[in-house]
Amino acid sequence: MLDTIIIGGGFSGIGAAKLLHEKGLSFKVLEARDRIGGRVHTKHFSEELYLDLGGQWIGPGQDRMYQLCAELTVPYFETYNSGYHMLDFGGKVKKFKGLIPKLDLISLVNIDLVIKKLESMAKSIDQQQPWTHPKASYYDSVSLAYFLEENCKTKASRNLVKLALETVFACELNEVSLLHALFYIKSGRDLNTLINIENGAQQHRIVGGMQTLIERMAEPFREEILFEHPVQSIYQEKESVKVIAQGFEYIAKTAIVAIPPPLAANITFDPPLPLEKRQVMDRIAMGIVIKCFMIYEKAFWRKEDFSGQAFADEHSPFQSMFDSSPKDGSYGIILGFCIGDRAKAFLEKDKTHRQAVMQQILARYFGEKANNPIQYVDHTMSDEAWSKGCYAGLYPTGAWTGFRDSYRQPHGNVFWAGTEASEKWYGYIEGAVLAGEKAARLVADWGKGG
Incomplete structure (x- = not known):
């Protein structure tokens, strides 16, 4: 046996x-x-060209991943993070450097306060038993979207924090309870770690794909x-x-x-x-994200001092974009994240339309050279029968306090x-x-x- x-x-x-x-x-x-x-699924199109259609990053604090890389002699490299990033708000594109773009002073102060408040709240959560927090019942009765509505005082601050959190959770923010969001942040160290590339969860990629x-x-x-x-x-x-x-x-x-x-x-x-285990399994829903890749002969944006990163409000299908080129630079690849309701709407269009939209957006960001891709690929784990979505299962309001840790119990x-x-x-x-x-x-x- x-x-x-x-x-x-x-x-x-x-x-x-x-x-x-x-x-x-x-x-x-x-x-x-x-x-x-x-x-996780690395798809190879040739010896040099591969795409991570699923999970692709590791970062500080993920000690087991680095131990495995060392033990199995699997090399990794820094995610490209040099140059100007793009902010696409209200149809206007601005370039900026650093983590936070240049917005009006009130919005900048508001963003700082909201992030610090989430950080502070998350620190007080017991990640083994999130439901034991004195305010757990309240935190679990409201969504993360409600928290943003209550705390973001300007449209610009709300839009920026919203797209950042959608990129972290891969869902609409009304689909996840505030308590689950705080637990998720605590489980991954802190919000800055989850958002950042440098010293963050997106710092490194595996040579040859995950x-x-x-x-x-x-x-x-x-x-x-x-x-x-x-x-x-x-x-x-x-x-x-x-x-x-x-x-x-x-x-x-x-x-x-x-x-x-x-x-x-x-x-x-x-x-x-057990009943609690069955009920929580029925409540947990998977996130939804489409990974869209535009592939070029070279990462031409780097020579023009662009990082390949971009962040956009709802008028774009993409909450965020990143340079996803291989370590050797044999191809230039821009990866766009299309998440939640934006993903559902984007999937209603055929692939030719999706490619045209992404190409048009990249041309706005990086100029005429963006109109000469060699290939476009997109993929969503939501279409895979044995995944049902990505990145992970999300707890809606009431699930943590109602069912506690029954899912993980033997x-x-x-x-x-x-x-x-x-x-x-x-x-x-x-x-x-x-x-x-x-x-x-x-x-x-x-x-x-x-």
């Missing part, structure tokens, strides 16, 4: 498998797709990974777990569920999961992983790995009679 069956071959499932392999325990990884990576790291992690146990094995049912006995789907059946002492909450909710459990000999089960770096690849490793340690202890 296997020690465990791991459901899901993303960073969390592979992180669990790596630790179990090192401990000499037996397992199978059941992955519904024909690849590992989950919400897929390089997970492939290297999985090398020693590739034969234990079974592809196109979507799980339908999990039956628990006192000493074993039976995992079933069309065409296969596996029995092990334990199981680790390392897939997004909406997918876990589709699995039939016998005996049924059920008998079934353990939960995935970034949504992490107390640290929730929503990030770091959080996925930490949750996977924690579940693996629980499995190892279970094998000792724990």
Whole structure:
């Protein structure tokens, strides 16, 4: 009998498998797709040209990711962050340097106060038990959008903070509770870390794409990974777990569920999961983001002292843009993030229209050379049946105080992983790995009679 069956071959499932392999325990990884990576997917178009269609960055504080890079000799490099950024508000484009653009004094002061207030509130949250905060009931009864409406006093300050937070959470701000936002910020150190490139969560990228790291992690146990094995049912006995789907059946002492909450909710459990766990799984919704890439022969904007970064209000489909070129500069790539309602509207247009819109916007920002791309690619994890969205599952109002940490709690000999089960770096690849490793340690202890 296997020690465990791991459901899901993303960073969390592979992180669990790596630790179990090192401990000499037996397992199978059941992955519904024909690849590992989950919400990380590096697509190669040629030897030099690759795009990270899912997660792509690591940054300070994500210690496990840097340890894995060192252990597996996977190199990383600085995200390009030099030169002028663009601010596109009210149809007017301005260039600026630094983190905050030049706005009217009242808006600048207001932005500073709002960010500091969010930082201060987040610091007071217990990331292991966010619902225990004295104001948890209030924080969980209102949305992050409500907080902005109450605290942003000018249109410019509201627009700038809104697009920054939409880029962080990958959703409309009325879809996430204020308490979840504060927990999310605390789990990722602080808001400045989550927003920034320099000394922030977007500081580094993996040479060859993020897929390089997970492939290297999985090398020693590739034969234990079974592809196109979507799980339908999990039956628990006192000493074993039976995992079933069309065409296969596996029995092990334990199981680790390392897939997004909406997918876990589709699995039939016998005996049924506790009511709170089922209810919170039904409430958690995935973020929605389209990653749009415009590919050029070279990063021409760099020579003209532009960073490739841009930030725009609602008249643009893109909340933010970044230089996503490879380390060797063999191509110039601008990445646009289209999030929430902007993403839903953009997806209603065909791909030719989407390319034309992005090209037109880039020409406004960087001049005529932007009209000569060699390729346009866009992708949303919301269209992938085995992701349902990105970056992560989001708690709406009432979910944290109503269901607490029931999602991450073990059920008998079934353990939960995935970034949504992490107390640290929730929503990030770091959080996925930490949750996977924690579940693996629980499995190892279970094998000792724990």
